Amino acid sequence: MPRTPIEVPHKIEYLSILNEKGEVDTKLEPKIEPKQLKEMYRWMLLARRVDERLLKLQRQGRIGTFPQATGHEAISLGSIVNLKPSDWHVPAYRELAGFLYRGWPLESILIYWMGYEEGAQPPEGTNDLPIAVPVSSQLLHAAGLGMANNLQGDKNVVVTYFGDGGSSEGDCHEAMNFAAVFDAPVVFVCLNNQFAISVPIAKQMKNKTIAQRAIAYGMDGIRVDGNDVLAMYVATKEAVEKARRGEGPTLIEALTYRYTPHTTADDPSRYRNEDVSKEWAAKEPLIRFEKYLKAKKVMTDAEKQTMEEEIEARINEAITNAEEATKHPPLSDPLVMFDYLYKDMPDYLSLQRDELAKALGISEADDSKKNEASTAKRGG
C-alpha cells in the first residue's frame, strides 16, 4: 500500500583507453598481438583511403550519392575483429571498415555505390547482411538471427549497428526488447555521431546517453569513446563473450562525431557550427592509433609508407575492375532487374521482362539470361 522506491539497476559506464594524444591507460589496455594491432590499423587505413577516394569518384560523377564513414573506422573495426566467420554481421551503412574486414571485395563496395544491387550480394560463405538503408530496420533481423541461433543450439553471435537518429525508431525499441526477452546473442552498437542529417542529438532525445536505455530493457549498456579502437575492442569483446555464453544482448553506445556531411548530397554548414567540427578533428581515431603503434614500436614510418602504397595500388586496381565490370553482363544488363525477385519468375513478370527487352531493343541472342543454361540459377 505505501509508496516505496523500486530499486532499478542503473550503472552505466563510460570506457576510454587510448586518448586523443595517444596516451594509453595501461590498466585497461587489451593484450593484442603486435601483428594483429598492425592489421587492425591497416584495415582502418584502408577504409579511410577508400572513403576518401569514394568522395573523389562521387565528385567526378563516377559513383552516386554515398554516406562517408571517415572517422568511424574505430567503431566498425574495433568491434568486428571480435567476430568469428560464423558469427553474423548486420550493418547499417557506415561500417565500411567492417565490410572490408569481413571479406567484401572492394569491387563490391564500388559496384554498390555505382548503383548496382550486385554490390549488395554478400560474398559466398559469409554470414553477412548487406547495407541497410531504412534506419534501424536491420536491428530486428539481428534479433531474429540471434533467436534462431538459440533455437538451433548454435554458439554464434550477432553484431549489429545503428545510429543516434535510428535510436528513435520503433524498430530499435522492438529489436532490443525482443533480443532481451529471448536472451538473443546480439551486440547492438550505436554509432552516435551526434547528428541525424541535420538534427542534433539534443533534439533526438531527452536522456543523457543512449547506453542508459539498456537498463530499461534489462541488458547491459556501456558508452565507449568511439574514436578509441582499443576501447571499442574491449567493450565488444566483453559483450561478444557474454553473448556467446548465453547471457544475452548488450548495448554499446560509441560516441563520435560526424566528420563529414550526412551524405555527399548534404551541406552541414546550413545547420551546424563547423568550429565544433574542427575541435573534433584532432580526436579522430587513426591519428591516436598511429601514435600508439609507433610508441609501442609495432609499426615504423617505413612500414606505414609501404601500407599506404599497397592500399593505393589496391584501390586503383579495384576501381579499374569495377568500372570494367559495368561494361559486361550482369552489370550491363538491365533485364536482370527481373531475375532475382522470386526463385521462380511468375508468368506476368516474365511478360514484363520481354516487354522491356523489346523496348530496349535487346534480342534473345543478346539476352544474358536466355543465353544461360535453361537451369539459370536465381539463387536458393
Next chain:
Amino acid sequence: MAEMNMAKAINLAMHEAMERDKRVLVMGEDVGPDEGVFRITEGLHAKFGDKRVIDTPLAEAGIVGTAIGMAIYGLRPIAEIQFSGFEYYAYHQIEMHAGRFRNRTRGRLSCPMVIRCPSGGGIRAIEHHSESREAIYAHSPGLKVVMPSGPRNARALLHAAIQDPDPVIYYEPKALYRLFKEDVPETVETLPIGRAQVVQEGKDVTIVAYGAMVRPAIDAAEILEEEDGIRPEIIDLLTIAPMDTETIVNSVKKTGRVIIVHEGPRTCGIGSEVVARINEFALMYLEAPIRRVTGYDVPIPYFAREKAYLPDADKVVSAVREVLSFN
C-alpha cells in the same frame, strides 16, 4: 477423410508441417498456451513447446522483422499477425525487407516465411478488426498473397506457402473459420501457388471471387440458375499475387461477361487488376462492361453497418443481371 472447419484445417496444416520439418516454427501474439485469439494454434504449444511455438512481445514489426532474421538463418517461420488491421505496424518490414532480400542480394539471401493473418469482416468485431488489405501486399513486389475459401484448400494452400521459397502472405477469411465443414483427405495436399480454380463451370457470365466472397458468389449462382435460368462460371482466385491470368482470360473468352467480387475497397483493389488483365488479354471478347461488386472506398464500418458494406449474394445477383442485360 475427416470432416472439419477451416480453423481446424489451418491448425492441422501447422501440426503436419511442424512434424515434417524441424525448421518450421510458429510465432506471434498469444499463439502459445492461449492457442491464438481464434484458437488457430490449438495444441501446438503443448506438442512442440516454447522453442517452436513462440509467444512474442506485442509488436508486429518485431514479429515480422525477427521472422526475417530467422528465415535468413535457415528456419521456416510462420508469423501470425493477430488481425490484418494491425499488420500496418509491420508493413515496412514486409515491403522493404521480406519482399526484397532475394532481389537485393542477387539470390544470396532469401526470406522463406509465411505471414498468417485473419482478414476481412463479417464477425461483428470491434473497430480496426475487419480490414481486407490484400491489395497492398499484391502491389508490393517480391511477395506472394494467397487466400483460401474453405477448409480443404486452406490446408493445402498453407502447406504450399510453408514450402514456398519466397515470403507468402496467407490471409485467413475469419468469417469462414467456423462457418462450414468440409471433407479433408488423410494425406497432405498442396495447391500450386499462382493457380486459380474454376469452382463451377458455366457459360453465361464469369464471377471472379476469392476468400469469404466465394460463398456469396455460389449463393448468387444458385439464385440466378433458379430464377433466371443462367449458369455463371465461378473462379476462386486462391492466389491473389501472382495472379492466374490464364484461368480468368480463358473464362472471359467463353462468357464475355464478368463480375468481380471482393471485400476490400474498390479503387486500386484486386478487381482493378483483374479488369486490367482482361483489358490486356481478352478485351475483344467482352460483350459488356465489367462490374465490380466490392467494399466501398470507405473504411469498413464498425459492425452495426458492416452488413451493408460487405458484398453479398443479392448484390452479386443484381450486378449479374445488369451485365447480362447490356447489349
